[in-house]
Amino acid sequence: MTDEQPTRLQTLWRSLPAPDVTLSPDEMRARARGLERTLRARNWREYIAAAVVIAAFGWYATLPEPATPLWPIANIAVILGVLVTVWKMRELAPRPLPPAAPTAKLVTFYRSELVRQRDGLRKVWLWYIGPSVPGFLLWFAALWIGDSEALRTTERAIALGTAAGIWLCVSAGVIGVNLMAAARLQRMIDAIDDERT
């Protein structure tokens, strides 16, 4: 507190009717647990999705057809790509803000987090799409090479080309959505910079 007597405006301010919140420690614990559950659920969703993809491609790798050594290699490459992506996602996960840092430090930390996440989203083609590219290219090549001569028809080529096209479109969509999210983060960074000037 200042040693000075409060001014009339300060006294008036301290008389401002304000909303009151009363939460018992048990309610606090319940809310804190809810927040932690939400975070854990998000992490588990990532792990489960990765586990499903890994299990599926692991199973594909054991299939005798297409009959080419490239087939298990392709599936293992896809699995490795998924593992790289999961590792990178963990690395880019938001870090908790320090609760009682001086506000200027908190804003600096928050801005650096936004920059880190923006850069991660901008490079999603590299760490999210990129690691799976070699695996999928090998996968399509193995499907074509491993087929018997009789199956290498124009229709088969069109079907494989269509599947590859869909995969490319989905990848482009993922990149586009992430670039839009990166632009939104950039606007938040700009707002912080504007506020500081």
Added chain:
Amino acid sequence: MDAQRPDQDALYARAAADFGPALGRLARAYERDADTQRDLLQDIHLALWRSFAQYRGLSSLRTWVYRVAHNTAASHVLKSRRARTAHWIDLDKACDLPDPGSTDAAREDTDTLARLLSLIHQLKPSDRQVMLLYLDGLDARETGEITGLSPGAVATRIHRIKALLADRFSTDGST
């Protein structure tokens, strides 16, 4: 964790009892809408309770409470859509704002408070924070500890705040 609970709960209870009204005013200063004020205030209380698990007594309880509360409010504002669309002003520009309350009714306390809140809502968050700490009666040293601003920067802002408030409210005898 369980061993820390009584301390955490006791610290929170003390903070809520001692600073509850200040936290409520803080919520009103950051949000205009009553429901959003209540949501923000609940977030502040939850952040406070959680933060006490890490409180080691290296700063005073008051400094800790104000830091956590202001940080929660600042994060709340920075994450909101408003941060990208609002046209906040700094203390210098606030002097040029038209003053809506120059009628007789403006001399009433409630009207003075309404005008003060309106002014606070228009300030950019960093100036708003210093203004609120000044109005709550915290000294320059504590304000520096809470905001992270240098003593010189705090002194400059408090000087401008006093000038702004004198300019706005001196006719009410409020400053």
